Amino acid sequence: EVQLVESGGGLVQPGGSLRLSCAASGFTFSSYEMNWVRQAPGKGLEWVSYISSSGSTIYYADSVKGRFTISRDNAKNSLYLQMNSLRAEDTAVYYCAREAVTTSNFDYWGQGTLVTVSS
């Protein structure tokens, strides 16, 4: 069974940093592209970042470019999101999502981890 479990969320002050993790199991993690998607409280979904299966190709939404860094450790079946210079508008539930092979969609999602940026 495919499982994605996020962790690392919490309360952080504006300007602070946080590192999210996503532990994957039930599939060959190193064969899949991965993404982070977020959802502000009561709002819609927003794509945040993408990383290729090898980690060699990375994309970011303009809203987080220069502040967030996506990475992965295929040996540890883990995906990460390093978030720096956090702003109030980064407050959201952050989901890691597996990208289906060749079809550009998100076929499995984690349960999400809440990041709250507030003083």
Add this chain to the structure above:
Amino acid sequence: QSALTQPASVSGSPGQSITISCTGTSSDVGGYNYVSWYQQHPGKAPKLMIYEVSNRPSGVSNRFSGSKSGNTASLTISGLQAEDEADYYCSSYTSSSTLLYVFGTGTKVTVL
């Protein structure tokens, strides 16, 4: 790059059919057959319902179907059931320089 446009809410009675629209541009919905639809119940993670415009993943009811015409994609739920009450989001790959994927604004489906 703005979000894809969806109606805020759609409602129907049990057994009826409803359709949710998702309007984008030629840079996303109209330019690629990489439109997908997600169902999200309150407090839960999104679930993939349709991919590549009209394909259903294994395990998704055949009451859900998708289509596309020009820059607008649609999700139809036939034989509406109480369990279908949820938020629905469309998504598309985009050639925008600011995004890789764009989501719709979301539609709340209410079963009357």
